[in-house]
Amino acid sequence: MATGSASGAKPPPHDASEQVSLIHLRKAEREIVWLRWLGMAGWAFILWRGDAADVPWAWGIYAGGVAYTAFAHWRIASASSVLSSARITTIGDPLLVTLMCLVTGGIGSPFFPFYYFTLLAAAFRFGWRETVGLLVLNSGLAVLLHLLAPGLRTGLAELAIGVFYLAFSTLLGIMLARWAQENLDLAADRARALSIARDRARALLRRLIRTQEEERKLMAGDLHDRMSGHLFALRQGADRTNDAEMSAVVESLSQDVRAMMNELHPTVLDELGFCVAVEEYVALQRETASFALHLLVDPELKNWRSAADAMLFRILQEALLNIRKHAGARQVSVIFERAEGNAARLRIVDDGRGFDPRVPRPSHFGLLTMRERAEALGGTLEVSSVPGQGSALTVTVPRGRGCVKKITVYLIDDHHVLRQAMAEMLGAEEDISVVGQSGEA
Structure with missing residues (x-):
């Protein structure tokens, strides 16, 4: 089945996937910081409340935890590798919890639940394999606490319960x-589909605009070719018969025809x-017009000519x-x-009365058409x-033809003949660029 991409040239899939993963990882790291x-604030409250406050090492380890947290924050804020920072903190977090639990009661320490948070953080930063690996590490550290810091509340039953909670936290995470x-992937798929649909709609609108301009030019030419001879004959007949009334009618008709031709495609645009x-x-x-209309043209642009005209x-x-x-305006200025x-x-x-450009309205279709015309020229419309308080419309266009943004398509289909036919069909379109094709999905 053929599929297409409406972005830039197709990058290697693995590189694109890794880039997206790194972006998500950096965002997660910033939030975890x-x-x-x-x-750390919770640890300070627990120690201040009196739990294990009589242990001299507790506040020393807490100070080390603050320094460690500041170091992790600095690495994420700097240009350091986010992947290496995530790996360091994934191992460093449970080790820090272990040190604090070691001096504050082992498995029964009020700091032991922080192991669960390290597992949840790993689940959101990495995949299930890394999280299960961290579960093994945390379980080993729990066994180590049981052996090194035994107490009334740290028997085998408490150890088993602690490991169970670790496993449960892992599964939950x-x-x-x-x-x-899955929800992020679904949202990304929908965003890509909307982007492709938008690009296709804009390409279609550009083609419609171009076709409309060509049809206007053809209609103006046909109107000139068909009516000019008849009007000339009528004018000659009126002159021969000295019929002033007919001459006035013919002149009025000629002006109407010229006005229609100028509306369709002004000949003066091509000539002057x-x-x-x-x-x-x-x-x-x-x-x-019901308003005063002013025209200001930069003298340096008097001889302006371009493909954008x-x-x-x-x-x-x-x-x-x-x-x-x-608009209901009283004063309108056209400035070139x-x-x-x-x-x-x-x-x-x-x-005039103005409007809110952020609020879509059915009457704003004209703005959309104007924007597409400007972008089709490689320009911009604001x-x-x-x-x-009135309104201002600004169009900026290059003197040359401009650079029209094309839809880029990468074709994937296991039928060579169909793929080739689609490549030829799409390649004939001015707004579409086929950047590659493959027989494997």
Whole structure:
């Protein structure tokens, strides 16, 4: 069965898995560091309360525990290897507990339950094998405590109960860790699926936008080819008959056809460039707009031409249409200026009612379309708005064609012919890059 990845070029599976594991391990270590500090606070309370306070070694071992905790914190906070730090503390934690139990009553010590926490921490940091290995170590240390610190409460029965609790803690930790990992994996799978679906939807939208622009251009060309001859014949007939009324109708019809052609695909955009097309469009909008419309063009951009012009013009059209429909503005400014590098910035600012860009609305589909147009050019689109304080839309595009982000796909299928056919089909798409294929899942 064929599957695909919509991320970057496929890394070796083991390397990717190890990277994810290290990220989770570092996060777990940072949280365990604070739990270790909390444990030190608990130890201080137990000693201060009077349990084993008469043992001189107890406070000395506690001071060593604080130093050990600070050392572990420093290693995690620094650029030290998180894996080596985790291994050191996995062994160091039960050894520290053993030292404290050794001078405070052996298995009956109030510090003995801290063994359970070391097992739970290991279960969440590592797999079940490492946790079982730590169980063996902790059980051995419990036997050592039974032999070295015997007392009234540390008979064989107490030893057996202590080992049982250690085993129970191990099992509980493994079960909880596995359950948490399964939920993390499920969430990661869903996130990947959503990311792939989003990338596919955006690629589809980019293709729809490109197809729409091509269709607009074709329709404008067809309208010109079919109507220009008829209008010319009508104008000649009106001139021959000196019919002023017909001449006026023909002239009005010609203007309507030119306006329709400019809406579909402004010819001035191809002939004279983006700035002239914007000046004509803004002048036309001023005649019917309910707001004052201002245009500011950087003199250095008067001769601006790029592959982005058509889509940039569409963004301007869509933005002004949205302002007409929703903004209720009195003043609108269109600003075309230089940006960093060989790029330009188009800003449309209004003093309308504004909105909250973080709240999705059905009417925001126009913003999505404009954003996709900008990203298809290798540019960016930013919207800033506050309810009651107007809004500003900023589009930044490179002078060149830009770098469109492609969906990268790694094909996996055990049928060679089908895999090859899919590779050829996907490779023909501009928005998709096939980075590799394999016959084994």
